[in-house]
Amino acid sequence: MPSRQRSSGFTLIEIMLVLVIMGLVAGYVVVNAFGNAPQDKLKSEAQRFHAVATLASDFAVLNQMEFGLVIDDKRNSYKFVFLDDNDEWVDVPENQAFVERELPEEMVMTLVLDGFEWTSEESLFSSGSLFDEQLSVANDSVQIGNEEDIPPPPPQVMFLSSGDLTEFTLQFAFFDPVISDAQFTVSSKGYLPLINDIALLEDAS
Numbered sequence: 674m675p676s677r678q679r680s681s682g683f684t685l686i687e688i689m690l691v692l693v694i695m696g697l698v699a700g701y702v703v704v705n706a707f708g709n710a711p712q713d714k715l716k717s718e719a720q721r722f723h724a725v726a727t728l729a730s731d732f733a734v735l736n737q738m739e740f741g742l743v744i745d746d747k748r749n750s751y752k753f754v755f756l757d758d759n760d761e762w763v764d765v766p767e768n769q770a771f772v773e774r775e776l777p778e779e780m781v782m783t784l785v786l787d788g789f790e791w792t793s794e795e796s797l798f799s800s801g802s803l804f805d806e807q808l809s810v811a812n813d814s815v816q817i818g819n820e821e822d823i824p825p826p827p828p829q830v831m832f833l834s835s836g837d838l839t840e841f842t843l844q845f846a847f848f849d850p851v852i853s854d855a856q857f858t859v860s861s862k863g864y865l866p867l868i869n870d871i872a873l874l875e876d877a878s
Contacts, residue, residue: 712855719845719857723869729753730832741828750775785842
């Protein structure tokens, strides 16, 4: 009995073509990150994130993988990871688009989840959040292994194979508004396409 053929779906060539095109778009944004005006550089950083985040979401759906966005506000960086067969969040191999991206020191990212600003101090993996002072992992009498053996925290934003996303807003701005009062925001309503917008702060004077 002949096997049933799939009536719909993506071929390997189609998937590769989509990824190549989106990779070129992301690369074009990176090249444009060297504009002269500070607000142009800020906008380019936000556009790069927008392009790579869209690529990550499409990659997750086409390859039936669970992707995540990890934002480290201490390092002023972000990267994309995926859930492997051992249910561990690991870096995406051999794909430079998803590696850690550190922003210039004069820029800052603000992540908002469920209407609340997220900071690394609120993570369940932060010091003292799971244990009191008597049982603190910082206590010299408690040994839990080397620092490199501690698993990294899970991503704050999920890009699921179903096409669903964590609803989030990520704002790009400058530490010092004297440099520029431009702000660029990338957000999601839980699905693609991601929304991006430029807004200027009202002049306080």
